[in-house]
Amino acid sequence: MHHVTHVPLAGAFGGGGLFGIGYAMGVLEGLREQGIDLSTAPMVGTSAGSWAAAATALGVDFDQLAALDVPRFPDPRSGVLANSARRVFGNAMRGNVHAIACALPRLRRTELDGAKFPLSTIVAASSAVPGLLAPQRIEGRWYIDGGVRSGVSVDLAAPANLLIVIAPLAGAMFGPFNNLVERNTDREIDAWKKSCSGTVRLFAPSAATAKIATFPHHLFDKDRAIEAYARGRQEIREK
Numbered sequence: 001m002h003h004v005t006h007v008p009l010a011g012a013f014g015g016g017g018l019f020g021i022g023y024a025m026g027v028l029e030g031l032r033e034q035g036i037d038l039s040t041a042p043m044v045g046t047s048a049g050s051w052a053a054a055a056t057a058l059g060v061d062f063d064q065l066a067a068l069d070v071p072r073f074p075d076p077r078s079g080v081l082a083n084s085a086r087r088v089f090g091n092a093m094r095g096n097v098h099a100i101a102c103a104l105p106r107l108r109r110t111e112l113d114g115a116k117f118p119l120s121t122i123v124a125a126s127s128a129v130p131g132l133l134a135p136q137r138i139e140g141r142w143y144i145d146g147g148v149r150s151g152v153s154v155d156l157a158a159p160a161n162l163l164i165v166i167a168p169l170a171g172a173m174f175g176p177f178n179n180l181v182e183r184n185t186d187r188e189i190d191a192w193k194k195s196c197s198g199t200v201r202l203f204a205p206s207a208a209t210a211k212i213a214t215f216p217h218h219l220f221d222k223d224r225a226i227e228a229y230a231r232g233r234q235e236i237r238e239k
Contacts, residue, residue, distance in 0.1 A: 006198065009041040010160035011056075013049030014152035014185070015127070015145070016168030017219030018070065019212065019228045020048030023168045025062040026232025027203045028052060031164065034236065042096045042158035044111070046146040048168060050099035050126035051085070054119040057094040062229050064088050070222050073132045081133055085120035092119055099126035100146030100153045104135060109149040111156060112138065151181040154188035159196035164203070165189065168228075171204030173213070206235055 013024050028038060038056055045053030055065060068087060071080050095115030099122035103110045112122035117138060125136035125143035135142040146153065152167050170182040182204070189200050209231040212224050 006159045006161055006196070007042060008161050009036070009038060009164070010158040010162075011038045011041055011043040011053065011164045011166070012152055012154045012157040013043065013045045013052045013166045014168055014170075014181075015047030015049055015147035016173075017048055018222055018225035019219045020168035021051045021065060022062065022225035022228035023205060023209065023232040024049055024052035024166045025055065025065070026229040026234075027166050027236055028056055029062070029229075030233040030236025033233075036164070038164060040096060042098070042160070044098045044100060044153055044156050044158075045123075045126065046100040046150065046153050047127045047129070049152070049166065050097075050123045050146075052166070053097045053099070054085075054089055054094070054114070054123050057097045057114070058089060058092055058119070060088050066222065066226055066229075070220065071133065073220060075132070076134050078134045078137070079124075081128060082120055082124035082136060085123045086118075089118070089120040089123070093117065094119060097122075098156070099123055100150070100156065101125040101128075101136070101143035102146055102148045104142040104144060107144075107148055109146065109153065109156075110143065112143070150184060150188065152185050152188065154185060154200075155191045155195075157192055157196075160198050163192065163196075163198055163200045165200055167202065167204045170202075172207040172210035173205055203232075203235070205231070209235065
């Protein structure tokens with residue numbers, strides 16, 4: 001993505017399954033209550049983060065996302081995820097939303113522009129977890145989950161005075177795995193700061209929130225996602 005000028009506010013939201021969607025939406029709602037509204041800000045979203053970005057841009061609340069049926073995993077049927085996303089996002093497009101996906105076969109990290117493609121399509125591409133969900137086809141090319149290459153892709157965020165980073169799999173999540181996500185996210189934040197000279201606010205689950213999902217399969221449990229939403233919102237209120 002090529003940017004010329006800084007914007008006041010931007011966002012970069014990472015993956016984390018249904019838990020990640022819940023946590024990110026809770027944080028975003030908590031920030032909105034404090035007067036920080038990203039609905040028109042440029043946002044890059046990876047996997048779960050792309051759902052949060054699309055929902056924020058379109059004014060779709062978490063209850064609407066939580067009402068969707070969760071696909072059975074694994075589900076190899078093509079289009080399942082896009083059809084689910086279309087139920088809440090329709091065919092809407094928004095230029096302030098970019099979803100990060102990996103293009104097959106070489107897994108090239110790619111920004112999919114919400115001004116060019118429906119948000120439901122790019123969200124499906126960004127969150128097509130290998131082995132669980134089928135790749136998403138866009139203009140003859142197949143894409144899978146952007147988290148294969150980077151958990152958050154902070155380095156692709158727009159230059160801004162303030163960048164809101166939400167990393168649902170960093171912080172206290174999953175022991176050694178969270179360390180990997182956290183180190184990579186920290187490197188990307190450093191790269192973004194050097195390039196953009198803005199301020200970053202990083203949000204990751206507290207130890208108490210992390211206990212909601214103590215094993216990887218918990219990330220795809222809707223009840224835990226609903227709890228993560230409440231916890232994420234509460235974390236902001238307590239800061």
